Amino acid sequence: MQAEGIDYIRFTIVSPETIKKMSVAKLIVPDTYNEDGYPIDGGLVDQRLGVIDPGLKCKTCGGRAKTCPGHFGHIELVRPVIHPEFAKTIYLLLQSTCNQCHRVLLSEEQIKELKPAIKTYVAGDEEEKETVVPTETQQIQAQVLDEGSKAQLLKKLRSLKKCPHCGAQQAKIKLERPTYFYADGNRIKPDEIRDWLQRISGDDLEPLGMDRTATRPEWLVLTTLMVPPVNVRPSITLESGERSEDDLTHKLVDIMRINQRLEQDIDAGAPQIIIDDLWELLQYQVTTYFNNETPGVPVARHRSTRPLKTLAQRLKGKEGRLRYNLSGKRVNFSARTVISSDASLTINQVGIPRRIAENLSVPFYVTLWNIEAAKELLARKEYPLVVNVISKEGIRKRVADTNREELEKIIAPGFVLERQLVDGDIALFNRQPTLHRLSIMAHQVKVLPGRTMRLHVSVAFPYNADFDGDEMNLHVPQSLEAQAEARYLMQPKDLVLSPRDGRTIMFTEEDEIAGAYFLTKDDAHFSKDEACIMLSNIGITELPKAAKNGMYSGKSIFSMVIPKGMDFDEEYKGNHVVIKDGELKEGIIDARLIGMGGTLIQHVFSEYGSDATMYFILNAAKLSLRVLLMEGVTISIRDYYNSDFVNKERVKIVDEVTQKASMLLEKYKNKQLEALPGYTKKETFETETLVALEEARGMASKTLEKVLDRSNMAYLMVLVHARGSVLNLVQTSMFLGQQAVRGKRPSRGYTARTLPYFKRNEKSPEARGFIRSSFFDGLNPIEFYMHAMGARDSGMTKSLVTAVSGYLQRRLINALQDLYVDDNLSVKDASESLIETIYGGDGIDPMQEQVAKEM
Amino acid sequence: MAYNYELIPEHELVSASEAAKIAKKFRTPLEKFPKILESDPQAKKLGASAGRLIAIHREDPTGKYVYYRYVVKS
Numbered sequence: 001m002q003a004e005g006i007d008y009i010r011f012t013i014v015s016p017e018t019i020k021k022m023s024v025a026k027l028i029v030p031d032t033y034n035e036d037g038y039p040i041d042g043g044l045v046d047q048r049l050g051v052i053d054p055g056l057k058c059k060t061c062g063g064r065a066k067t068c069p070g071h072f073g074h075i076e077l078v079r080p081v082i083h084p085e086f087a088k089t090i091y092l093l094l095q096s097t098c099n100q101c102h103r104v105l106l107s108e109e110q111i112k113e114l115k116p117a118i119k120t121y122v123a124g125d126e127e128e129k130e131t132v133v134p135t136e137t138q139q140i141q142a143q144v145l146d147e148g149s150k151a152q153l154l155k156k157l158r159s160l161k162k163c164p165h166c167g168a169q170q171a172k173i174k175l176e177r178p179t180y181f182y183a184d185g186n187r188i189k190p191d192e193i194r195d196w197l198q199r200i201s202g203d204d205l206e207p208l209g210m211d212r213t214a215t216r217p218e219w220l221v222l223t224t225l226m227v228p229p230v231n232v233r234p235s236i237t238l239e240s241g242e243r244s245e246d247d248l249t250h251k252l253v254d255i256m257r258i259n260q261r262l263e264q265d266i267d268a269g270a271p272q273i274i275i276d277d278l279w280e281l282l283q284y285q286v287t288t289y290f291n292n293e294t295p296g297v298p299v300a301r302h303r304s305t306r307p308l309k310t311l312a313q314r315l316k317g318k319e320g321r322l323r324y325n326l327s328g329k330r331v332n333f334s335a336r337t338v339i340s341s342d343a344s345l346t347i348n349q350v351g352i353p354r355r356i357a358e359n360l361s362v363p364f365y366v367t368l369w370n371i372e373a374a375k376e377l378l379a380r381k382e383y384p385l386v387v388n389v390i391s392k393e394g395i396r397k398r399v400a401d402t403n404r405e406e407l408e409k410i411i412a413p414g415f416v417l418e419r420q421l422v423d424g425d426i427a428l429f430n431r432q433p434t435l436h437r438l439s440i441m442a443h444q445v446k447v448l449p450g451r452t453m454r455l456h457v458s459v460a461f462p463y464n465a466d467f468d469g470d471e472m473n474l475h476v477p478q479s480l481e482a483q484a485e486a487r488y489l490m491q492p493k494d495l496v497l498s499p500r501d502g503r504t505i506m507f508t509e510e511d512e513i514a515g516a517y518f519l520t521k522d523d524a525h526f527s528k529d530e531a532c533i534m535l536s537n538i539g540i541t542e543l544p545k546a547a548k549n550g551m552y553s554g555k556s557i558f559s560m561v562i563p564k565g566m567d568f569d570e571e572y573k574g575n576h577v578v579i580k581d582g583e584l585k586e587g588i589i590d591a592r593l594i595g596m597g598g599t600l601i602q603h604v605f606s607e608y609g610s611d612a613t614m615y616f617i618l619n620a621a622k623l624s625l626r627v628l629l630m631e632g633v634t635i636s637i638r639d640y641y642n643s644d645f646v647n648k649e650r651v652k653i654v655d656e657v658t659q660k661a662s663m664l665l666e667k668y669k670n671k672q673l674e675a676l677p678g679y680t681k682k683e684t685f686e687t688e689t690l691v692a693l694e695e696a697r698g699m700a701s702k703t704l705e706k707v708l709d710r711s712n713m714a715y716l717m718v719l720v721h722a723r724g725s726v727l728n729l730v731q732t733s734m735f736l737g738q739q740a741v742r743g744k745r746p747s748r749g750y751t752a753r754t755l756p757y758f759k760r761n762e763k764s765p766e767a768r769g770f771i772r773s774s775f776f777d778g779l780n781p782i783e784f785y786m787h788a789m790g791a792r793d794s795g796m797t798k799s800l801v802t803a804v805s806g807y808l809q810r811r812l813i814n815a816l817q818d819l820y821v822d823d824n825l826s827v828k829d830a831s832e833s834l835i836e837t838i839y840g841g842d843g844i845d846p847m848q849e850q851v852a853k854e855m
Numbered sequence: 856m857a858y859n860y861e862l863i864p865e866h867e868l869v870s871a872s873e874a875a876k877i878a879k880k881f882r883t884p885l886e887k888f889p890k891i892l893e894s895d896p897q898a899k900k901l902g903a904s905a906g907r908l909i910a911i912h913r914e915d916p917t918g919k920y921v922y923y924r925y926v927v928k929s
Binding site for chain 2: 822824828831832833834835836837840842844
């Protein structure tokens, strides 16, 4: 029974007759297996409901455990019971129908008026064109049936005292959760409710918002209970041979037990109180069978006091059927381990531990042209092994030493071999959270010793990975289509430019930048030996032209990694970089060129393509690292010693800003301070003081920049953008400066002061988080406390912002996920609605075009 | 109503035959174009009734391009 397509799905309520029709067995015994461990006929694991034990045959379809899909059974409830999930619907029905004649509490005229409105409301899109445009009054009435105003209509009905049809007095219906109904304080029992609902005529269902062709209201009160097949609630055989039943089976046993006792008591003519008690108990069991978390109902528990997982619990929530099994799937051909860096891999490769490669397989399609290679592969007795052989008929055989030769004889074009992963295979590499397309990229496999997966440091950035214990996932695409798609669309070498702004997002960092500086600075010269070591390291066996004194300039060595014949010219902040015919003539290579958003990498990519870029990044990084290894960069405490001048400046700066602050305070106290537009005087004073005090850092930065030079390695790293900032230097050697909490000076803690060491309402810089000490000097306790306040605030803000913006982005992605760019560059969504006439207003793909310059 | 504010791009009423051509060009029916209410000041200004197409000549930092909106009943 395979449908070609689904036109529509209609959800309705199942009638007791349908349940009986679907059922293959009426269950009567509230038990599972007899003493011999054999399923009891009419019990909850009746063999007509299907079988799960191997060897047994289903009594309905004759199928075995694997072929029998399972069949529904049913239980006849002795007394009707409210379906707990429909209690609210029943409540609405009772409120809007007469308790005597069971008509809707609407007059004939009202119903007539409503009718066309209901029709247009129900008809929907399909008949839209045929229906006459509804009149204004009808439109308003259609709105009555809208969610919001539905409640208003109900309110009206509820307040009705008399039935417009028979004039009977209407009782006030109350619903006590979960399933008790009262009319003017007297309990209405489920059987009475069922009778009531039964008497509502089909004509009246329409104004009540029910579809008379599908549903009868009395079906909301259960008389028969559908019992799911055993496949849905399999029992588990424990190691001890003991059987353990599913929670659902337990619950059903409970229902049947109470049902049976109720029947016996009724037959024996037991007093009404006892029967009512049992009836209520049956209601409880049925309620918890549907949802064991029904509000107002005690949770049904297992013997071990563990709450039972009943129907609703199976579907609900993150671990439920929908989110866990249907939206979330587990996959084969995947691997996960810790990652580490490897400067020798290209950005396009991923290092895979041998053990993982041996465990993953990839299909090898045998054709007329590769059958020899296939046979050779199959004959192998070590590592790149063939794991499985799949015949033309699709029969899969595991390759073992015993059957290898036999299989070798039978393979022919059309067979598929499953061989272990080898170098050059394509694999998808992923790090979570998967925030953008660059979080999953297709790498070429390189099998390596060790237990970690390895990647080049330059691709760590798009993955947002570091190597402090991060783990990543690997997936091996199996079909040729998937492999081709990955190769064409997902290789890192093709994704060097950011889809956001077309700037480079795979680049060199830190040590590599520092190394590039030492290599390309104007006075860098290397001996022939050094040049040979550096170049052979990146696989270049030629030397550049030597200078007159037999030395090799760093620029000429760096030129060896520049694509042949390339021209480039760019000036930024006095560093004029000129590359002519593949020769670095002038300028220093720094982060501006090969770091984040590096223009040189961008240039190579747009002029020479992905492979050239891949090797340029690899070689430039490797070469620079080698230079750094030879040169060495050391920072020591000495780099943070202040000269007398700096120490004098330091005092001067702090004095200056504190003076400014006290002047502001003076002005504020004398009420001379002019309030900024939109702010109170107090606020103005605070912001202006904050601005004045925060200025200290900037002044200190300027002082340091004046004094320090490239002989200071810490400062050198700042200058070439390898690591650190001037602010770091200021804070270590001069002073920390103003701390901020919520963008303001710290002010809370004790009554009107931050700490009890200050006077109340003191507004001096020290009392409000200005720190004069540096990390070098160490902080005094008060300063330490202020610093901790600032640090905690920024830590909390950061974690909050990432959570909020992460969720915001997730929602955006979900909303935009089915948009695509059509071949005429317009943007459409899955329903082919036009979103944009031209992608981005200019039809430019930032990943392809060099647009950053223009922006 | 702000009909002629400098930040409002130029709106232009597209003739029915032209609209059909545009729908063909984008290979999607006019009903699936972005919408504009009949009561929108710009639609009112052009006297556009439901079923017509309005071309919006936009100019922003990315470039100059034409956007379309299909007029619907408000």
